[in-house]
Amino acid sequence: MSSIELGAVAVDALIGMGVTDVVLSPGSRSASLALAVDRADRAGRLRLHVRIDERVAAFTALGLAKQTRRAVAVITTSGSAVANLGPAAMEATVAGVPLLLLTADRPSHLIDTGASQTADQAGVLGASTPHVIRLSSESGDAAAWAATVQRAVALAEGRRTRTPGAVQVNLEFAAPLVGELPEPRDLTLVTGASAGHRIAELDARRTVVLVGDATPEVGAEARALAELSGAPLLAEPSSNARRGPTPSPGTATRCRSWAATSSASSASGTRP
Numbered sequence: 059m060s061s062i063e064l065g066a067v068a069v070d071a072l073i074g075m076g077v078t079d080v081v082l083s084p085g086s087r088s089a090s091l092a093l094a095v096d097r098a099d100r101a102g103r104l105r106l107h108v109r110i111d112e113r114v115a116a117f118t119a120l121g122l123a124k125q126t127r128r129a130v131a132v133i134t135t136s137g138s139a140v141a142n143l144g145p146a147a148m149e150a151t152v153a154g155v156p157l158l159l160l161t162a163d164r165p166s167h168l169i170d171t172g173a174s175q176t177a178d179q180a181g182v183l184g185a186s187t188p189h190v191i192r193l194s195s196e197s198g199d200a201a202a203w204a205a206t207v208q209r210a211v212a213l214a215e216g217r218r219t220r221t222p223g224a225v226q227v228n229l230e231f232a233a234p235l236v237g238e239l240p241e242p243r244d245l246t247l248v249t250g251a252s253a254g255h256r257i258a259e260l261d262a263r264r265t266v267v268l269v270g271d272a273t274p275e276v277g278a279e280a281r282a283l284a285e286l287s288g289a290p291l292l293a294e295p296s297s298n299a300r301r302g303p304t305p306s307p308g309t310a311t312r313c314r315s316w317a318a319t320s321s322a323s324s325a326s327g328t329r330p
Contacts, residue, residue: 061231064195064203065090066239068160068229071207073103074245077129077158079122081107083115085135088162089235095133097239112139116146120157127273129156129214129222136163137175140182147186151223153271156214159187159226165196166230180228187226189213194230204245217249265289269297277301 068091072080080095082088099106107122109115112134119132134140140161150157161179163169169178181190191210193203207227216222267284269277269291277298284291284299293299 059195059199060237061195061233061235062090062093062237063200063240064193064229064231065092066094067200067203067243067245068193068207068227069094069098069104070243070245071204071247072131072158072211073098074204074247075129075208075211075249077104077131077211079105079107079119079126079128079130081109081115081119081122081130081132083109083112083132083134083139085139085162086235087136087164087231088133088160090231090237091133091160091162091229093236093239098242101242103242112142113145116143116157116159120146120150120155123150123155123157124273127156127275129158129211131158131160133160134162136161136179137177140179144183144186147183147224147226151186151188154216154222155224156216156222157224158210158214159183159224161226161228163228163230165194165232181226183224183226187224189225191225191227192230193227195232196230200243204243208245208247208249212249267291269293269299271296272298274298 082092082095084092095104095106098104107118109118115132115134119130123130132143134143140159143159143161147157147159149155163179164176169176180192181187189210191206193206210225210227212218214222214225265287267280267287267289269280271294272280277293278301280293280297281291281299281301283289291299
Protein backbone atom coordinates (compact mmCIF):
# COMPACT_ATOMS: atom_id res chain seq x y z
CA MET A 59 0.00 0.00 0.00
CA SER A 60 1.07 3.63 -0.46
CA SER A 61 0.43 7.15 0.81
CA ILE A 62 -1.74 8.05 -2.17
CA GLU A 63 -3.88 4.96 -1.52
CA LEU A 64 -4.25 5.81 2.18
CA GLY A 65 -5.35 9.35 1.31
CA ALA A 66 -7.90 8.10 -1.23
CA VAL A 67 -9.36 5.46 1.10
CA ALA A 68 -9.63 7.95 3.97
CA VAL A 69 -11.65 10.37 1.83
CA ASP A 70 -13.85 7.60 0.41
CA ALA A 71 -14.56 6.42 3.96
CA LEU A 72 -15.52 9.94 5.05
CA ILE A 73 -17.97 10.18 2.16
CA GLY A 74 -19.33 6.72 2.95
CA MET A 75 -20.13 7.89 6.49
CA GLY A 76 -22.07 10.88 5.24
CA VAL A 77 -19.43 13.61 5.61
CA THR A 78 -20.31 16.34 3.11
CA ASP A 79 -17.84 19.13 3.99
CA VAL A 80 -14.06 19.10 4.27
CA VAL A 81 -11.83 22.08 5.07
CA LEU A 82 -8.29 21.86 3.73
CA SER A 83 -5.26 23.77 4.99
CA PRO A 84 -2.74 22.51 2.43
CA GLY A 85 0.84 21.33 2.98
CA SER A 86 3.27 18.87 1.47
CA ARG A 87 2.75 16.00 3.93
CA SER A 88 -1.04 16.03 3.39
CA ALA A 89 -0.72 16.02 -0.42
CA SER A 90 -2.49 12.70 -0.94
CA LEU A 91 -5.48 13.84 1.12
CA ALA A 92 -5.57 17.12 -0.81
CA LEU A 93 -5.61 15.33 -4.15
CA ALA A 94 -8.36 12.97 -3.00
CA VAL A 95 -10.67 15.68 -1.61
CA ASP A 96 -10.12 17.84 -4.70
CA ARG A 97 -11.21 14.95 -6.93
CA ALA A 98 -14.24 14.27 -4.72
CA ASP A 99 -15.20 17.95 -4.79
CA ARG A 100 -14.99 18.12 -8.60
CA ALA A 101 -17.13 14.98 -8.81
CA GLY A 102 -19.77 16.51 -6.51
CA ARG A 103 -19.25 13.92 -3.78
CA LEU A 104 -18.43 16.52 -1.12
CA ARG A 105 -17.80 20.26 -0.71
CA LEU A 106 -14.18 21.39 -0.34
CA HIS A 107 -13.30 24.59 1.50
CA VAL A 108 -9.66 25.76 1.32
CA ARG A 109 -8.17 27.93 4.08
CA ILE A 110 -4.44 28.67 4.19
CA ASP A 111 -4.28 29.29 7.94
CA GLU A 112 -4.85 26.19 10.09
CA ARG A 113 -6.59 28.06 12.92
CA VAL A 114 -8.99 29.63 10.43
CA ALA A 115 -9.54 26.24 8.79
CA ALA A 116 -10.42 24.63 12.12
CA PHE A 117 -12.93 27.31 13.06
CA THR A 118 -14.45 27.18 9.58
CA ALA A 119 -14.98 23.45 10.06
CA LEU A 120 -16.41 24.07 13.54
CA GLY A 121 -18.93 26.55 12.16
CA LEU A 122 -19.96 24.20 9.36
CA ALA A 123 -20.42 21.36 11.86
CA LYS A 124 -22.61 23.53 14.08
CA GLN A 125 -24.70 24.52 11.07
CA THR A 126 -25.10 21.04 9.56
CA ARG A 127 -25.09 19.06 12.83
CA ARG A 128 -22.86 16.53 11.08
CA ALA A 129 -19.15 15.80 11.36
CA VAL A 130 -16.92 18.09 9.32
CA ALA A 131 -13.28 17.20 8.62
CA VAL A 132 -10.35 19.61 8.66
CA ILE A 133 -7.10 18.50 7.01
CA THR A 134 -3.67 19.86 7.98
CA THR A 135 -0.07 19.06 7.27
CA SER A 136 2.38 17.88 9.94
CA GLY A 137 4.25 19.53 12.78
CA SER A 138 3.29 22.83 14.37
CA ALA A 139 0.31 23.10 11.99
CA VAL A 140 -1.53 20.63 14.22
CA ALA A 141 -1.19 22.84 17.30
CA ASN A 142 -3.23 25.55 15.59
CA LEU A 143 -6.28 23.25 15.69
CA GLY A 144 -6.32 23.40 19.49
CA PRO A 145 -8.77 26.26 20.15
CA ALA A 146 -11.43 24.93 17.77
CA ALA A 147 -10.97 21.37 19.07
CA MET A 148 -11.42 22.58 22.64
CA GLU A 149 -14.65 24.37 21.74
CA ALA A 150 -15.94 21.38 19.77
CA THR A 151 -15.40 18.92 22.60
CA VAL A 152 -16.87 21.00 25.40
CA ALA A 153 -19.84 22.08 23.25
CA GLY A 154 -20.51 18.64 21.77
CA VAL A 155 -19.84 19.61 18.14
CA PRO A 156 -18.62 16.79 15.84
CA LEU A 157 -15.20 17.72 14.43
CA LEU A 158 -12.69 15.46 12.67
CA LEU A 159 -9.05 16.50 12.69
CA LEU A 160 -7.17 14.71 9.90
CA THR A 161 -3.56 15.48 10.70
CA ALA A 162 -0.91 14.35 8.24
CA ASP A 163 2.31 13.07 9.78
CA ARG A 164 5.61 11.48 8.87
CA PRO A 165 6.29 7.78 9.64
CA SER A 166 6.88 7.00 13.30
CA HIS A 167 10.57 6.19 12.80
CA LEU A 168 11.13 9.81 11.68
CA ILE A 169 9.58 11.34 14.82
CA ASP A 170 11.91 13.23 17.20
CA THR A 171 14.82 13.12 14.76
CA GLY A 172 15.95 16.70 15.40
CA ALA A 173 14.19 18.62 12.62
CA SER A 174 11.78 21.35 13.64
CA GLN A 175 8.63 19.62 12.34
CA THR A 176 9.28 16.13 13.71
CA ALA A 177 7.50 16.45 17.06
CA ASP A 178 5.20 13.68 18.22
CA GLN A 179 1.85 15.22 17.25
CA ALA A 180 -0.51 12.32 17.98
CA GLY A 181 -2.48 13.36 21.03
CA VAL A 182 -0.73 16.73 21.23
CA LEU A 183 -4.09 18.49 21.83
CA GLY A 184 -4.63 16.62 25.07
CA ALA A 185 -8.12 16.57 26.57
CA SER A 186 -9.46 18.57 23.61
CA THR A 187 -9.36 15.34 21.58
CA PRO A 188 -10.47 12.49 23.87
CA HIS A 189 -10.12 10.06 20.96
CA VAL A 190 -6.85 9.83 19.00
CA ILE A 191 -6.56 7.32 16.17
CA ARG A 192 -3.39 6.51 14.22
CA LEU A 193 -3.05 5.20 10.68
CA SER A 194 0.06 4.48 8.64
CA SER A 195 0.63 3.98 4.93
CA GLU A 196 3.28 1.42 5.90
CA SER A 197 0.88 -0.93 7.67
CA GLY A 198 -2.66 -2.19 7.19
CA ASP A 199 -4.76 -2.38 4.05
CA ALA A 200 -7.68 -0.52 2.47
CA ALA A 201 -10.32 -2.38 4.47
CA ALA A 202 -8.59 -1.71 7.80
CA TRP A 203 -8.00 1.95 6.94
CA ALA A 204 -11.63 2.45 5.92
CA ALA A 205 -12.96 0.79 9.09
CA THR A 206 -10.75 3.02 11.25
CA VAL A 207 -11.89 6.24 9.56
CA GLN A 208 -15.52 5.11 9.79
CA ARG A 209 -15.05 4.51 13.51
CA ALA A 210 -13.57 8.00 13.87
CA VAL A 211 -16.65 9.59 12.27
CA ALA A 212 -18.96 7.60 14.54
CA LEU A 213 -16.96 8.74 17.59
CA ALA A 214 -16.96 12.39 16.50
CA GLU A 215 -20.73 12.36 15.99
CA GLY A 216 -21.36 10.43 19.20
CA ARG A 217 -23.48 7.88 17.36
CA ARG A 218 -23.05 5.36 20.17
CA THR A 219 -21.69 7.44 23.04
CA ARG A 220 -24.06 10.42 22.61
CA THR A 221 -21.04 12.64 23.40
CA PRO A 222 -19.93 14.22 20.11
CA GLY A 223 -16.74 16.22 19.95
CA ALA A 224 -13.31 16.47 18.36
CA VAL A 225 -11.47 13.34 17.20
CA GLN A 226 -7.91 13.33 15.87
CA VAL A 227 -7.02 10.93 13.08
CA ASN A 228 -3.24 11.04 12.70
CA LEU A 229 -2.21 9.68 9.30
CA GLU A 230 1.43 8.73 8.82
CA PHE A 231 2.44 9.15 5.17
CA ALA A 232 5.70 7.71 3.88
CA ALA A 233 7.40 8.90 0.68
CA PRO A 234 6.43 9.09 -2.10
CA LEU A 235 3.63 11.40 -1.01
CA VAL A 236 1.91 11.77 -4.40
CA GLY A 237 1.02 9.54 -7.32
CA GLU A 238 -1.93 8.40 -9.36
CA LEU A 239 -5.12 8.18 -7.36
CA PRO A 240 -6.85 4.77 -7.34
CA GLU A 241 -10.43 4.55 -8.51
CA PRO A 242 -12.99 5.87 -5.98
CA ARG A 243 -14.54 3.24 -3.73
CA ASP A 244 -18.08 3.04 -2.40
CA LEU A 245 -17.46 2.67 1.32
CA THR A 246 -20.97 3.43 2.53
CA LEU A 247 -21.58 2.26 6.08
CA VAL A 248 -24.88 2.75 7.90
CA THR A 249 -24.71 2.85 11.68
CA GLY A 250 -27.58 3.35 14.08
CA ALA A 251 -27.49 6.00 16.77
CA SER A 252 -27.89 5.12 20.42
CA ALA A 253 -31.53 5.54 21.44
CA GLY A 254 -30.74 7.13 24.80
CA HIS A 255 -33.45 8.99 26.68
CA ARG A 256 -35.54 11.23 24.47
CA ILE A 257 -38.50 11.87 26.82
CA ALA A 258 -38.37 14.64 29.40
CA GLU A 259 -40.92 14.28 32.17
CA LEU A 260 -41.20 17.12 34.66
CA ASP A 261 -43.10 16.71 37.92
CA ALA A 262 -44.01 19.11 40.68
CA ARG A 263 -40.42 19.50 41.89
CA ARG A 264 -38.75 22.86 41.36
CA THR A 265 -37.24 22.67 37.89
CA VAL A 266 -35.59 25.07 35.47
CA VAL A 267 -34.67 24.51 31.83
CA LEU A 268 -31.03 25.43 31.17
CA VAL A 269 -29.89 25.94 27.57
CA GLY A 270 -26.30 26.51 26.49
CA ASP A 271 -24.96 27.06 22.99
CA ALA A 272 -27.39 25.25 20.67
CA THR A 273 -28.72 25.03 17.13
CA PRO A 274 -32.02 26.74 16.26
CA GLU A 275 -33.81 23.38 16.34
CA VAL A 276 -32.53 22.48 19.81
CA GLY A 277 -33.18 25.98 21.10
CA ALA A 278 -36.78 25.85 19.88
CA GLU A 279 -37.28 22.44 21.55
CA ALA A 280 -35.92 23.74 24.85
CA ARG A 281 -38.19 26.78 24.77
CA ALA A 282 -41.19 24.59 23.94
CA LEU A 283 -40.34 22.31 26.87
CA ALA A 284 -40.18 25.29 29.22
CA GLU A 285 -43.48 26.68 27.97
CA LEU A 286 -45.30 23.36 28.15
CA SER A 287 -44.03 22.52 31.62
CA GLY A 288 -44.24 26.04 33.01
CA ALA A 289 -40.60 25.86 34.11
CA PRO A 290 -38.38 28.96 34.04
CA LEU A 291 -36.05 29.12 31.02
CA LEU A 292 -32.43 30.18 31.57
CA ALA A 293 -30.78 30.48 28.16
CA GLU A 294 -27.38 31.60 26.87
CA PRO A 295 -27.40 34.32 24.19
CA SER A 296 -26.20 31.72 21.67
CA SER A 297 -28.86 29.16 22.67
CA ASN A 298 -31.38 30.14 19.97
CA ALA A 299 -34.01 29.78 22.70
CA ARG A 300 -34.42 33.50 23.35
CA ARG A 301 -37.17 33.91 20.81
CA GLY A 302 -40.92 34.25 20.74
CA PRO A 303 -43.08 35.88 23.41
CA THR A 304 -41.97 36.90 26.88
CA PRO A 305 -41.31 34.14 29.46
CA SER A 306 -44.23 31.85 30.18
CA PRO A 307 -46.91 33.21 32.54
CA GLY A 308 -46.14 32.71 36.19
CA THR A 309 -42.40 32.25 35.69
CA ALA A 310 -41.43 35.44 37.54
CA THR A 311 -43.96 34.70 40.31
CA ARG A 312 -42.62 31.16 40.68
CA CYS A 313 -39.02 32.36 40.82
CA ARG A 314 -39.86 34.93 43.52
CA SER A 315 -41.77 32.29 45.44
CA TRP A 316 -38.87 29.84 45.26
CA ALA A 317 -36.42 32.52 46.31
CA ALA A 318 -38.59 33.42 49.28
CA THR A 319 -38.94 29.78 50.27
CA SER A 320 -35.18 29.24 50.02
CA SER A 321 -34.48 32.34 52.13
CA ALA A 322 -36.97 31.26 54.80
CA SER A 323 -35.56 27.74 54.87
CA SER A 324 -32.02 29.04 55.16
CA ALA A 325 -33.02 31.29 58.06
CA SER A 326 -34.65 28.40 59.90
CA GLY A 327 -31.81 26.03 59.15
CA THR A 328 -33.96 23.59 57.16
CA ARG A 329 -33.31 22.38 53.67
CA PRO A 330 -35.63 23.85 50.97
